[in-house]
Amino acid sequence: LKPYPTFSWQRAVSELSQESFRNRLPVVIYLLTLIAVGFFGNVLVILVYVFRFQPSATRSFVLGMAVCDLLTSVVGLPLQLVTIRYAYDTQSLWLCRGMFAAATLPTQSSGVILNVVAVDRYRRICTPHNRQISHMEAWKLVAASVIITSITFSCFIPLYGIHTKEVPGVTVSMCWLHDAYKDTIYPKLYNYVVFVVFYVGLSVMLVAYTFVGVRLWQQNQKRKVKPGVPRASPHPRRKSTRTRAASRTNLIMATLTVCYVINWLPHLIVRLPHHTEPELRVPQNTAKLAPPTAVPLGLLLSASSTSATVRRPTPTMEQKSGPVSSSDDYNLGPTFATPNSESDTTLSDACT
CATH class of the missing domain: 1.20.1070.10 (Rhodopsin 7-helix transmembrane proteins)
Structure with a gap:
């Protein structure tokens, strides 16, 4: 099988931020x-x-x-x-x-x-x-x-x-x-x-x-005046204006x-x-951002909940047969902030 091109987690997360903004x-x-x-x-x-x-x-x-x-x-x-x-x-x-x-x-x-x-x-x-x-x-x-x-x-x-x-x-x-x-x-x-x-x-x-x-x-x-009793004031209009x-x-x-x-x-x-703690969820419409053998990255922040609900996908035949060990099937390398070429190569080899 032809290996997939090196996948950039940084680009994927950036696209997720754009989707979240929309x-x-x-x-x-x-x-x-x-x-x-x-x-x-x-x-x-x-x-x-x-x-x-x-x-x-x-x-x-x-x-x-x-x-x-x-x-x-x-x-x-x-x-x-x-x-x-x-x-x-x-x-x-x-x-x-x-x-x-x-x-x-x-x-x-x-x-x-x-x-x-x-x-x-x-x-x-x-x-x-x-x-x-x-x-x-x-x-x-x-x-x-x-x-x-x-x-x-x-x-x-x-x-x-x-x-x-x-x-x-x-x-x-x-x-x-x-x-x-x-x-x-x-x-x-x-x-x-x-x-x-x-x-x-x-x-x-x-x-x-x-x-x-x-x-x-x-x-x-107190200001209510009984009927028939006049209200005496030297400047009634000025007093009324101040009151208002x-x-x-x-x-x-x-x-x-x-x-x-x-x-x-x-x-x-x-x-x-x-x-x-904010919540992270996996929407269905963001799985396309990852290659077929990678983990879906759909992450949307919920403003009013605290539990994380990210489902672990079932490994494919390609993932099982790749060089990545079973304990590291879902540890695909460093964070997007510090990409590593060796980790990218391993991910590409795992897709062959």
Whole structure:
């Protein structure tokens, strides 16, 4: 029999990454939409609040959150797209860690700022006669939120890197928990920190906005005037405008808080409990990538499961009669990252 040409595992895994990218086109389109909306929306918010609003604590908080979200849109999400494109042949350690840092630090900072906003709204609505936060103090609180968040989560950046997965005959690499840390306690520690930060922040926001809602309801009840009793006010229109502006600000901040919670809940419910190991599956339509006597390489990453389900194929007559020993039928040489000519020759000889 004529031997098959030398088969490149590196090319096969690269083609699998391309196929995985095509299979994830809905996710890619969704991320591209988020990038476009996040970029133009946050730029618009920054321009409007810089040139149309007077300095205030609320203005400082909104600008701080807009900058954090803009960084996520222009850095974090594009890096996420790169990792999706090279799902199984990721070679850059710093790409994986950069993606984690760019996606985690701004979003966590924005969440901490939302907690400060909730406390500020509580102070302004429930204790209006006390001293309030000035716009310069608000900027200091924004800076403190970013610094504390960066210090807390920067400790976990080394956790992310090249995650290798061994299957019969090939090793794939992806951006996930770095191999040096995947069997340590640090991934669980990261999960605990994320849970604590999220649920403590959620509790603070729920308590603060509950008091705000009760206070606004009480004020609304007091403003109701009985029929036939005129309401005396030296500037009724100006007071009504201030009331509407304050109500609109409360509604905007509460809406931002709800959106942040909704955005993080799927991650906490689905991703974190399965943080240790992604699943690899063998689809039927990728066996054509390997020569007839080689092991099928179809590997698709599942985002919400942890067990690997790769079936071991039955050796053919050619594999049984080849020079490869029975204990090494499925160990076809080194990984795609470090090809070896001797292993390629052995594979070619085994196909004769």
